[in-house]
Amino acid sequence: xxxxxxxxxxxxxxxxxxxxxxxxxxxxxxxxxxxxxxxxxxxxxxxxxxxxxxxxxxxxxxxxxxxxxxxxxxxxxxxxxxxxxxxxxxxxxxxxxxxxxxxxxxxxxxxxxxxxxxxxxxxxxxxxxxxxxxxxxxxxxxxxxxxxxxxxxxxxxxxxxxxxxxxxxxxxxxxxxxxxxxxxxxxxxxxxxxxxxxxxxxxxxxxxxxxxxxxxxxxxxxxxxxxxxxxxxxxxxxxxxxxxxxxxxxxxxxxxxxxxxxxxxxxxxxxxxxxxxxxxxxxxxxxxxxxxxxxxxxxxxxxxxxxxxxxxxxxxxxxxxxxxxxxxxxxxxxxxxxxxxxxxxxxxxxxxxxxxxxxxxxxxxxxxxxxxxxxxxxxxxxxxxxx
Numbered sequence: 001x002x003x004x005x006x007x008x009x010x011x012x013x014x015x016x017x018x019x020x021x022x023x024x025x026x027x028x029x030x031x032x033x034x035x036x037x038x039x040x041x042x043x044x045x046x047x048x049x050x051x052x053x054x055x056x057x058x059x060x061x062x063x064x065x066x067x068x069x070x071x072x073x074x075x076x077x078x079x080x081x082x083x084x085x086x087x088x089x090x091x092x093x094x095x096x097x098x099x100x101x102x103x104x105x106x107x108x109x110x111x112x113x114x115x116x117x118x119x120x121x122x123x124x125x126x127x128x129x130x131x132x133x134x135x136x137x138x139x140x141x142x143x144x145x146x147x148x149x150x151x152x153x154x155x156x157x158x159x160x161x162x163x164x165x166x167x168x169x170x171x172x173x174x175x176x177x178x179x180x181x182x183x184x185x186x187x188x189x190x191x192x193x194x195x196x197x198x199x200x201x202x203x204x205x206x207x208x209x210x211x212x213x214x215x216x217x218x219x220x221x222x223x224x225x226x227x228x229x230x231x232x233x234x235x236x237x238x239x240x241x242x243x244x245x246x247x248x249x250x251x252x253x254x255x256x257x258x259x260x261x262x263x264x265x266x267x268x269x270x271x272x273x274x275x276x277x278x279x280x281x282x283x284x285x286x287x288x289x290x291x292x293x294x295x296x297x298x299x300x301x302x303x304x305x306x307x308x309x310x311x312x313x314x315x316x317x318x319x320x321x322x323x324x325x326x327x328x329x330x331x332x333x334x335x336x337x338x339x340x341x342x343x344x345x346x347x348x349x350x351x352x353x354x355x356x357x358x359x360x361x362x363x364x365x366x367x368x369x370x371x372x373x374x375x376x377x378x379x380x381x382x383x384x385x386x387x
Contacts, residue, residue: 012145013172017047019104019130024070025055025119026109027078029215030273031292032160033060034180034299035318036109037067039164042175043107044069053101055119057081062273066182074098080118091122098126105130108143109164112151112314117142132171134163145171153312155332161318180299180318184281188274195275196242201265207240208233208359209280211288212256213249217338219290221307221347221355223252227259229287229355234262236356237363239284243268244276244293284363287355290315298322303362305355310346323358325350 024040026033033056043052053072054064064073074097076089089097106123108116108131116133120142123131133139134149147170151157158166165178193203201207212226230241241260243253245268253268271279277296280286286297287305297304298320306317308324310332316324327349331341 010172016105016130016132016145016171016173019047019050021051021053021102021104022047023053023055023098023101023103023106023123023128024109025106025123026060027055027057027076027081027119028060028111028114029057029292030059030063031295031315032111033063034182034292034295035160035315036164037069037181037299038161038175038178039107039109039168039173040067040069041177041181042165042168042173045175046173053103055098063182066184066274066277068183069181074101078118081114095122095126098122098128101126103128106132107168108133109167110134111160112149112153112157112163113312132167134167151314153314155313157314159316159318160314163314178319180295182277182296182299184274184277188272189278192271192275192278195267195270196265196279199265199267199270200263201240201242205240206237206284207242207265207282208237208363209242209244209283209286209288209293210256211244211286211291211293212252213245214289214291216309216311218311218344219309220252221289221350223255224259225352225355226287227256228352229359230256230264231260231262232353232356233285233287233359233363234260234264236360237284239363240265242266242279242283244271244279245269285359287359294322305358305362307347307350307355309344321362323362325354325358 026036051071052069054070055074055076057077058075061073061075064070076094106128108119110116116135120131120133124142131143132145133143134147136149139146147167210226210230212223214220234241241264243266245253247269250268253266257264280297280302281300283302285303286293288294290306290308294304294306294317298317303321304317305323308326310326310329326346329346
């Protein structure tokens with residue numbers, strides 16, 4: 001046994017709590033970074049004097065200005081992460097940037113199907129003395145504090161938020177508030193309202209938000225069905241239907257709107273991330289796929305109906321008023337960006353009237369009675385500290 005593995009956990013905790021310049025690494029999508037915000041908040045609350053820098057993809061780094069616990073951001077589209085493109089930093093420039101950052105510690109957040117070792121190698125080469133990560137295989141000296149990764153992608157696995165909270169607890173970082181964190185500015189609200197009105201919306205009437213896009217084709221419910229469901233919600237509630245999406249999702253929004261008989265509003269391609277959050281915050285309900293807006297809605301405590309493809313189970317809205325809709329299939333947890341069976345039954349067998357009924361239930365349901373946050377769990381995950 002490595003002698004360092006026998007060190008009392010509190011000895012390791014002291015080293016981590018002494019760190020004043022901490023790098024947090026989350027290299028995948030915006031929604032993944034958002035699900036990591038409770039863990040980042042735990043770092044901030046446990047070490048209020050520390051400077052926290054996010055190393056994130058171009059998509060994920062956009063969230064940094066909306067998370068007060070993050071002081072700075074380094075943008076890097078890593079070649080070992082799915083869907084990465086040519087980023088702002090090459091590998092050598094990233095290494096130089098990390099060295100110049102003089103970080104005391106690095107925490108590498110990954111989903112269970114990713115390896116933390118490429119990022120750990122970069123951090124080690126940059127001279128960062130403390131390095132924490134989940135690892136399935138023994139990382140030896142690539143990380144100094146190793147939490148063995150026992151997660152498997154299957155029904156009943158722990159939620160992604162819980163996974164990252166457990167990681168930072170292993171070195172003594174805790175928080176009493178485990179909610180997702182997203183903040184937007186007053187200017188975001190004002191700009192959203194101006195665009196809302198310019199698009200033909202009435203700020204004095206209630207509205208719902210419909211977001212038909214998702215990065216992976218396998219996670220997209222048919223846009224036309226979103227339109228059919230939205231039409232029914234509008235008819236039964238009188239709510240305005242407001243569509244959101246990126247520039248590249250305008251065709252999906254057009255298809256959804258074409259399926260409606262009621263008028264609708266499109267803000268696709270018009271909103272910044274903060275403005276989208278302001279829009280979602282004011283909605284009666286958000287209806288979307290398993291994508292970033294689902295997690296923004298959860299962070300802002302807006303009710304959300306999620307068309308949740310069964311590609312992986314651990315990314316449902318965290319502690320939200322939500323209905324998660326899908327049809328069970330034997331090929332669930334496939335982890336594929338395109339349905340490998342070609343039938344897409346996990347979503348296609350969900351009918352628009354089910355979506356409508358789920359939304360109506362959330363609109364009509366009273367908000368839950370406030371309850372204090374759950375107490376911290378006494379136990380921490382197994383930690384093997386490497387020399």
